Amino acid sequence: MVNHKKIWIDLDNSPHVPFFKPIIKELEKRGRRVTLTVRDCFQVCGLADLHGLEYLRIGRHYGKSKLLKLVGTIYRSFQLLRCLSISEAGIALSHGSRSQILASKLMRIPSVLIADYEHSKGLKVLHPDFLIVPEVVKNAESSRHSSVTFAYPGIKEDVYVPDFVPSAKCLEELGINTSDLIITIRPPATEAHYHNPEAEMLFAEAVDYFGSRNDVRMVILPRNEKKQGDMIRSRWGEWWNSKKIIIPEHVVDGLNLIWHSDLVISGGGTMNREAAALGVPVYSIFRGKIGAVDRYLSENGRLILIEKREDVRGKIEVIRREKAEKLENRSHATLDRIVDAIEEAMKMRK
Numbered sequence: 001m002v003n004h005k006k007i008w009i010d011l012d013n014s015p016h017v018p019f020f021k022p023i024i025k026e027l028e029k030r031g032r033r034v035t036l037t038v039r040d041c042f043q044v045c046g047l048a049d050l051h052g053l054e055y056l057r058i059g060r061h062y063g064k065s066k067l068l069k070l071v072g073t074i075y076r077s078f079q080l081l082r083c084l085s086i087s088e089a090g091i092a093l094s095h096g097s098r099s100q101i102l103a104s105k106l107m108r109i110p111s112v113l114i115a116d117y118e119h120s121k122g123l124k125v126l127h128p129d130f131l132i133v134p135e136v137v138k139n140a141e142s143s144r145h146s147s148v149t150f151a152y153p154g155i156k157e158d159v160y161v162p163d164f165v166p167s168a169k170c171l172e173e174l175g176i177n178t179s180d181l182i183i184t185i186r187p188p189a190t191e192a193h194y195h196n197p198e199a200e201m202l203f204a205e206a207v208d209y210f211g212s213r214n215d216v217r218m219v220i221l222p223r224n225e226k227k228q229g230d231m232i233r234s235r236w237g238e239w240w241n242s243k244k245i246i247i248p249e250h251v252v253d254g255l256n257l258i259w260h261s262d263l264v265i266s267g268g269g270t271m272n273r274e275a276a277a278l279g280v281p282v283y284s285i286f287r288g289k290i291g292a293v294d295r296y297l298s299e300n301g302r303l304i305l306i307e308k309r310e311d312v313r314g315k316i317e318v319i320r321r322e323k324a325e326k327l328e329n330r331s332h333a334t335l336d337r338i339v340d341a342i343e344e345a346m347k348m349r350k
Helices: 016-029 044-050 066-081 098-107 135-142 169-174 198-211 225-235 237-241 254-259 269-278 292-299 309-315 333-348
Strands: 003-011 033-040 056-060 089-094 111-114 130-134 148-152 181-186 216-220 263-266 282-284
Touching (some): 016 333, 056 066, 066 098, 098 111, 111 333, 130 135, 130 333, 135 292, 198 216, 198 309, 225 237, 269 282, 269 292
Parallel strands (some): 003 089, 089 111, 111 130, 130 148, 181 216, 263 282
């Protein structure tokens, strides 16, 4: 039996955990019930545990191959279909879960997709019933979807960053002294459909550059321990052994790590935008199609795009920054508008 107050949320990538936590809290505050499913990949389960979320673990990642991605998406959809508590939901909500959208269509549950990158690729049949996007990408997204589209101000990281409270605990856990000049680096997503090998070259150039300096310690956050983690330890073994490069042994609080960093470099969108939202100097080595959000941040001086090898030494300013004691921006306008849009979609569902 369908429960029109029940919302099924699927988390299939690590950035979705902090993003949906305040959304879940606000939905429950408004009387909605939430069922949460999680894909076991990219530390999603570990982050969900860290944030105290209750969830059903369903499916995993199936590799870089396009064929395996397709088969994995379909297989996980059928895994989701077997979950009875999901079938009772009044609406399905995610930030890009193709498996959920396919499963929701098979179950005839209206789907709501939150998205902030207009160049994402998916199966042509996987158009959601409702779309929620930042105002800066609304026109680009609306032209590609037949969905009812809602827009929200700012960027998606504005949903959870306003509630952030700085703590130096993550530095203590990593054995980092606050006197160190700290650079946090996120390698490119080599298994993503949008990956461009140029980003790997820029990542290596950045590590080589920072490693040559005596005043720098790098915290590198591999996207997967087996491949990227082993590659980093092998290629820069001397720096890893001397703790010039630190690879966390467990899930870390990303926002706190960014806050205590002097600068951030990432081959993907979320960490870049989190740094921008926190006011931390950030450089993007992402070399796929640049989305409207990153262009907006770049044009406003909140994000610097690293596009070629020479930019690493020419554009990146390796200097210590003054860290404020607390975050100034506490507006919940983005969170409120997104939850309002979800409520509107619930009322409009077929």
